[in-house]
Amino acid sequence: MTQSTPDATALTPLHDADPADAPWWRDAVIYQIYPRSWADSDGDGIGDLPGITARLPYLRDLGVDAIWLSPFYVSPMHDAGYDVADYRDIDPVFGSLPDADALISTAHDLGLKVVVDLVPNHSSSEHEWFKAALAAGPGSAERGRYVFREGKGANGEEPPNNWPSVFGGEGWTRVTEADGTPGEWYLHIFDTTQPDYDWTNPEVGDEFASILEFWCARGVDGFRVDVAHGLVKEAGLPDWHGPMQMLDAADSSAEAALPVGEEESARIHETGDGPRPPMWDQEGVHDIYRRWRSVLDAQPAPERILCAEAWVKPESRLARYVRSDEMHQAFNFDFLDTHWDAERLREVITTSFRENDHVGAPTTWVLSNHDVVRHASRLGLDQSLPRPNGIGADQAQPNAELGLKRARAATMLMLGLPGSSYVYQGEELGLPESTDMPDEFRQDPTFHRTEGKEIGRDGCRVPMPWVRDAPSLGFGPSDATWLPQPEAYGAYAVDQQEGVEGSTLELYRSMLSVRRADRLGLGSAAWHDLSGGDVVAVVNASGSGSDAGRRMLVLVNLGAEPVALPSGAEVVLSSGPLGADGQVPTDVAVWARL
Incomplete structure (x- = not known):
C-alpha cells in the first residue's frame, strides 16, 4: 500500500542556511585519495604522486572541490605510511618533494584544493627522535618526547598499565x-613500531607547529588530523577495563566490555557524558588545536583548515573540536556507523545539526574511508550486527546488489544535506569491499597482531580499477598491485561506467553537479512531514538572489512499501528506478524540487 502524501509545506526546522559567501570548507566535497592505491605511474604496483597528478582531471570532471591525501611521508610502511619517519619529505615509493609540489600546483590549476594527512599521536620507531630516545637512556630529554615509563613488578617486568593496542x-x-x-x-596505542608522543613536552608542540608551517609554505590548503582525540593521555595513565572505542562498533558502555566478576575493579571515568577511556578525548587536546588554529590563521590567504579524525561520543563532545578557535571540520562517524535504519538516521541527523550549530560549525558527513568496510558492502550485511573490522572469505558475505542499492541511496542522502562531505576513492564506482583476499597478501597490522581474528582494513584499500582490459585494471602500466584486485572489480572500472546512463559514476557526477549548482551544502534543512516510520525526508532550501528559497526534497525510503512524493514535486535525480506514478521504491532516494 502506498503511503499517503501530506501537505508539502509542512516543515519542521532543523538547520539554518549559511550565507552565500561562506568559506569554502563549510560546504566542500572532499575526495580521499589513498596514495598507494589510486594510480601507479612506474609499474612497481604501488600508487604514487605522479600517478595521482596525471589522474587529477578525472576529479575535476567528477565535480569535487578538494582532495585529501593519506600519508605520503618517509616511512618504513609498517602501517601503510601512518608510521612517519620524516614529516618534511616524501617516501621514495611515492616520489619526491618536487613531485608533491607539482601535484599541489596542478590541483590548484584545476580548481582543486589539497588537504594532507598529519599524524601527530605517534611517529615511526625509525624517526630520528625515537632512535635518539633509545640511545640516550632513561631520564633523558630525548626520551621525554615519548611516553616512556618504568614497568611494574619486582624487576619492572610488567607493563606500566593494562592498556591494549587498538591493533591487538x-x-x-x-x-x-x-x-x-x-x-x-x-607506549604505542597502535603498532609496536608507532611510539606515542608525550604532548606534555613543549618540544613536541613546537615541532608540529613547524611542520604545519612547512606544508603551508608548500601550498597545501589544510590538514586531516589522524587520531585527533588521542594526543593527550590522562595524568597518571590509570588502568582501563572498558572498550577502546575506535575502528570498531564497540559498546559505548565500559561495563559491557568487562569479564564477569570484574565490574567492581573497573576504573570507570565518570563525566557528564558517561565513561571515557583515559587515552582518548582528554581536555588537553583542545589547547593543542587552539595553537594550531592560530598557526593556520597567521598564514596568508587562502584560508587553510583542520579536519579531526576523532572517534568521540556523544556528538556534544565531538562538537567541542570544531569550536570557532579550534578545528574547522570533524568527521561525523556517528553517521558512518548508523545502520540502515530510518529512525536512527533521523536521530543522528537531528543531533548532528543541533550540536554543530551550537558551536557555529558545519556538519562533516562521511560514509566510507580507508579504515572501514566500504559502505557498498557494509549496507549489504545483516543490519542488526555491529560493523565488522574487515570481511574474510569464510565470514558472512554481503549481498552485493542490495548493498550497492542502499549505498547509492545513502550517498544521495549525504550529499543532499547541508554541510561538507568526504568521498572515499572508488565509492563513486560503487566498489565493494574485497572479501576474498588470501591471507598471505594481508598487510594490515591488525590482522597480524590479532593472529587473524580481526580481518582488518586491507579489503577497502585495494587499488582502483580504471580500465577493464588493461594490466592491473589500468592502475599502472604493469600487472603488479601491492594488494590483489578482485576479479569482480573489472566490471566497476571507470571505462565501463563513463557515459553509461544509470551507472554509479554518472550518478555521482550528476549529484555533485546539482549539489554545486543549487548550493545544497550551504542550504537550510527542515524535516518534511513525510519523515517518519521508514522514511527520511529533508527539505534543503538554498540559493541566493533570484534563486533564494529554492527547495529540494531529499527523501529516502527504507521501508517495504513505496512512497508517493508530494503533489507538484519535480524529480531531479533518483538513486534507482522509480515505480508507477513516480513512487519511491524500497531502498531508493530522490532529490525533487518543491
Missing part, C-alpha cells in the same frame, strides 16, 4: 637498554 595485543613494549639489560617500556 599489549599497548606497551619493553626496550633493551644500551648495556643489554631490560629497561623501560614505551
Whole structure:
C-alpha cells in the first residue's frame, strides 16, 4: 500500500542556511585519495604522486572541490605510511618533494584544493627522535618526547598499565637498554613500531607547529588530523577495563566490555557524558588545536583548515573540536556507523545539526574511508550486527546488489544535506569491499597482531580499477598491485561506467553537479512531514538572489512499501528506478524540487 502524501509545506526546522559567501570548507566535497592505491605511474604496483597528478582531471570532471591525501611521508610502511619517519619529505615509493609540489600546483590549476594527512599521536620507531630516545637512556630529554615509563613488578617486568593496542595485543613494549639489560617500556596505542608522543613536552608542540608551517609554505590548503582525540593521555595513565572505542562498533558502555566478576575493579571515568577511556578525548587536546588554529590563521590567504579524525561520543563532545578557535571540520562517524535504519538516521541527523550549530560549525558527513568496510558492502550485511573490522572469505558475505542499492541511496542522502562531505576513492564506482583476499597478501597490522581474528582494513584499500582490459585494471602500466584486485572489480572500472546512463559514476557526477549548482551544502534543512516510520525526508532550501528559497526534497525510503512524493514535486535525480506514478521504491532516494 502506498503511503499517503501530506501537505508539502509542512516543515519542521532543523538547520539554518549559511550565507552565500561562506568559506569554502563549510560546504566542500572532499575526495580521499589513498596514495598507494589510486594510480601507479612506474609499474612497481604501488600508487604514487605522479600517478595521482596525471589522474587529477578525472576529479575535476567528477565535480569535487578538494582532495585529501593519506600519508605520503618517509616511512618504513609498517602501517601503510601512518608510521612517519620524516614529516618534511616524501617516501621514495611515492616520489619526491618536487613531485608533491607539482601535484599541489596542478590541483590548484584545476580548481582543486589539497588537504594532507598529519599524524601527530605517534611517529615511526625509525624517526630520528625515537632512535635518539633509545640511545640516550632513561631520564633523558630525548626520551621525554615519548611516553616512556618504568614497568611494574619486582624487576619492572610488567607493563606500566593494562592498556591494549587498538591493533591487538599489549599497548606497551619493553626496550633493551644500551648495556643489554631490560629497561623501560614505551607506549604505542597502535603498532609496536608507532611510539606515542608525550604532548606534555613543549618540544613536541613546537615541532608540529613547524611542520604545519612547512606544508603551508608548500601550498597545501589544510590538514586531516589522524587520531585527533588521542594526543593527550590522562595524568597518571590509570588502568582501563572498558572498550577502546575506535575502528570498531564497540559498546559505548565500559561495563559491557568487562569479564564477569570484574565490574567492581573497573576504573570507570565518570563525566557528564558517561565513561571515557583515559587515552582518548582528554581536555588537553583542545589547547593543542587552539595553537594550531592560530598557526593556520597567521598564514596568508587562502584560508587553510583542520579536519579531526576523532572517534568521540556523544556528538556534544565531538562538537567541542570544531569550536570557532579550534578545528574547522570533524568527521561525523556517528553517521558512518548508523545502520540502515530510518529512525536512527533521523536521530543522528537531528543531533548532528543541533550540536554543530551550537558551536557555529558545519556538519562533516562521511560514509566510507580507508579504515572501514566500504559502505557498498557494509549496507549489504545483516543490519542488526555491529560493523565488522574487515570481511574474510569464510565470514558472512554481503549481498552485493542490495548493498550497492542502499549505498547509492545513502550517498544521495549525504550529499543532499547541508554541510561538507568526504568521498572515499572508488565509492563513486560503487566498489565493494574485497572479501576474498588470501591471507598471505594481508598487510594490515591488525590482522597480524590479532593472529587473524580481526580481518582488518586491507579489503577497502585495494587499488582502483580504471580500465577493464588493461594490466592491473589500468592502475599502472604493469600487472603488479601491492594488494590483489578482485576479479569482480573489472566490471566497476571507470571505462565501463563513463557515459553509461544509470551507472554509479554518472550518478555521482550528476549529484555533485546539482549539489554545486543549487548550493545544497550551504542550504537550510527542515524535516518534511513525510519523515517518519521508514522514511527520511529533508527539505534543503538554498540559493541566493533570484534563486533564494529554492527547495529540494531529499527523501529516502527504507521501508517495504513505496512512497508517493508530494503533489507538484519535480524529480531531479533518483538513486534507482522509480515505480508507477513516480513512487519511491524500497531502498531508493530522490532529490525533487518543491
